[in-house]
Amino acid sequence: MGYRKLKNLEKYSGSYQAMEESTAYLLLSEGLSGKRNKQWFLALLTYQGSGTLEVPGSFIGEVPDITDFPVQEVVEILDISRSTYYRLKEEPRLDPETADKISSLLKLFYQGLEAFEGDKQDFRDWLQSSIPSLGWQKPLELLKTETGRMAIMDAIGRIEYGVYG
Numbered sequence: 001m002g003y004r005k006l007k008n009l010e011k012y013s014g015s016y017q018a019m020e021e022s023t024a025y026l027l028l029s030e031g032l033s034g035k036r037n038k039q040w041f042l043a044l045l046t047y048q049g050s051g052t053l054e055v056p057g058s059f060i061g062e063v064p065d066i067t068d069f070p071v072q073e074v075v076e077i078l079d080i081s082r083s084t085y086y087r088l089k090e091e092p093r094l095d096p097e098t099a100d101k102i103s104s105l106l107k108l109f110y111q112g113l114e115a116f117e118g119d120k121q122d123f124r125d126w127l128q129s130s131i132p133s134l135g136w137q138k139p140l141e142l143l144k145t146e147t148g149r150m151a152i153m154d155a156i157g158r159i160e161y162g163v164y165g
Contacts, residue, residue, distance in 0.1 A: 024113035027120060028106070031065035041066070044103040045110055055099045057091030063102060067109055068120065077105060077143045104149050108156070115159045131155055 075085045116123040130136045133155045142148030
C-alpha cells in the first residue's frame with residue numbers, strides 16, 4: 001500500500017469503524033493532527049504484516065502524543081537514536097521495520113487501554129510495575145523487542161480474561 005494511495009485505506013473502513021467507536025481509540029487518537037494521521041493510525045492498528053504499509057515519515061512525530069511517552073522513551077522503545085527519529089520525520093516514508101515496530105507498539109497501547117477500560121493512568125502504572133507473568137519484569141522494560149511486546153500482549157490478554165499473575 002503506497003503513500004500516494006492513501007484513498008485505498010478507505011477499503012478497510014469496516015474494520016476501522018468498530019475501532020473508531022472504542023474508548024481506547026478515542027483516547028489514543030485525541031492528540032492526532034489531521035484526518036490523514038488518523039487514517040494512518042487506524043492502518044497501523046489493523047496492519048497484519050501482509051504487504052508493505054508505507055507510512056509517511058512524519059507519522060513518527062505522532063507516537064509521543066499517542067503513547068504519552070517523551071521522545072527519549074519513544075526512541076529507546078523503537079531502538080533508534082534521537083537524531084534518526086528527527087531525520088525520519090522528514091522522510092517521505094518510514095522504513096518497513098520502523099513502521100512495523102510502531103504498529104506493534106500502537107496495538108499494545110490500544111489493547112492495554114481496552115483491558116484497563118480506558119484508564120490511561122492505571123495502564124501507565126501497570127507498565128511500570130513488576131508483573132509476575134513477565135518474570136517480575138516491568139512491561140516498560142520489555143517494550144524494546146518484539147518478543148517483549150508479545151509477552152506484554154499475553155499479559156494484557158490475561159487481564160482481559162481475569163487470569164492474573
